[in-house]
Amino acid sequence: MEAFTTYTGRAVPLRRSNVDTDQIIPAVWLKQVSRTGFDKGLFSAWREDPEFVLNQPRYEGAGILVAGPDFGTGSSREHAVWALQQYGFRVVIAPRFGDIFRNNSTKMGLLPVVLTAEQVEDIQAGVEQDPALEITVDLERREVRYGAESAGFEIDDYTRWRLLEGLDDIGLTLRHGDAITEFEGRRAPWLPVTV
């Protein structure tokens, strides 16, 4: 996956809560068998509305999405992460994320940043006032900086290290192949097999 250290750029405010993954990428887009081309499906139902934030030229080129609570709830579709990345987002900031979406994001190098509802509101208001507001998301320092403000965020050391290095999990896990084989030797004899 793509490494993430620091991103500096503009943001787009999405003032909605419970943005489920069906909204991020509707099911009709999930029929593809490739990993590309999902940018066109990002928020495709909402983008039919010319007033929708992503259709507003003043937010064009933003790499940070700033959303309301419970972003990425619902379906486990990783296509939601692919769509956001392929559209150009590197970071999503929200007060709370759906667990699976957050997990999928960190597997792909899209950084999910949890800030308080007040901090999110502050950034949304700041960007609405000045769409050119420059925002820095610094994973090394676990910090979001904008204007004169800075807000710390939490992320566990291991996930941060993986993101900073751009490491994929399978390679890391395969280093422990012996431990997996040893565990398999201890499994209960009644456990089912599918064959």
Added chain:
Amino acid sequence: MGRTLAEKVYDAHVVRRAEGEPDLLYIDLHLVHEVTSPQAFDGLRMAGRQVRRPDLTIATEDHNVPTTDLLRPIADPVSRTQVETLRKNCSDFGIRLHPMGDAGQGIVHVIGPQLGLTQPGTTVVCGDSHTSTHGAFGALAFGIGTSEVEHVLATQTLPQVKPKTMAVTVDGALPEGVTAKDLILAIIARIGTGGGQGHVIEYRGEAIRSLSMEGRMTVCNMSIEAGARAGMIAPDETTFAYLEGRPHAPQGEEWERAVEYWRSLRTDDDAVFDKEVVIDASALTPFVTWGTNPGQGLPLGDSVPDPASYGDPAQRQAAERALEYMGLTAGTPLRDIAVDTVFVGSCTNGRIEDLRAVAGVLRGRKVADGVRMLVVPGSMKVKKQAEDEGLDEVISAAGAQWREAGCSMCLAMNPDKLTPGERSASTSNRNFEGRQGPGGRTHLVSPAVAAATAVTGRLAAPADL
């Protein structure tokens, strides 16, 4: 200190634990379907990797399949390619597949329990958020993304951080006419769509113990709608009775040993949950959703809420948006809401007891004029059982459509969809905007409410008939 059920199952699957790293968790059963797997198999090919344990992996075709003409090729070329890709991947990597038309085909979360592959104390994953269904057996079962699907295919493990635990205790008995679906909709409305975030929910208490396995699956299925990764119920005699004799259940002496172990899978008396919620079952009534997330639900006897009644601005704004999308006015009694379509099916409510409940209401009655009703069994085995019991005749005689097995109208990936503005009462799990088709409006209901609604044409419970 004692441990919770979730902690016991989790601990028993830790392959490797090291300071500052996630645990490596062994996966006993990996369920695969056509939508979230193609990119994972591609990843394996690109890296020259094999599937480590095809014998712990099983695949089915469910999301894309049309529920009519199962033996004909899928008309939509994109859907057809996705299904054909799964067939090729399963053949290349040696994975058992139940394709369309096969007697074992069905929704991934219906066939696992049906085959006896879902067992107490196991870890189950699938690239599908409703994997939580399998927690009804006391399994630790959760949905994963495609990167993780690839990881499990390659290593049969997942890096995991031990989840927090939450107890939802449902005391008392459910009143007559109140079902597992009403209960879980009421729980989600109570704790919210983020209430279980970061937690595994254990459902406990008298009302949970009294549920059948199918009712327990309905409850655990929608744990994700409360934000939880997984839902679990401690295995008991009901669980063992359901499992015994199923094709992949242990047999003979191994059955005895397995049951002995399964009996140990309960939360210790001195275990502490990170969060606890208590619900009084006896106060519940049939429950339906009015909005666009599963937490926006109310008892059927209530009215559409006024957004101004919400103190929290985010909730108020969400309610305003939901009413606009749903085309509803605050103050309208929920029983006055007329529907165009009724959908019975999905991994939430597509099992034999659900179909029996529907047929029980429809027997000797007719679906209201102008209402389209689809009844879609969760698997071909469920379909056959229903037909052996004559349920299909009751359902067809009432004017409803009796279909083949699949995900159908739960998620608008196959020909069964709502049209823009069309309103449904649906036994599925998500009322998100556009979930059942672009512009479609969904009210989540139980099978009994779905059937009564089909008869009256408005949201109704069987007691209203």
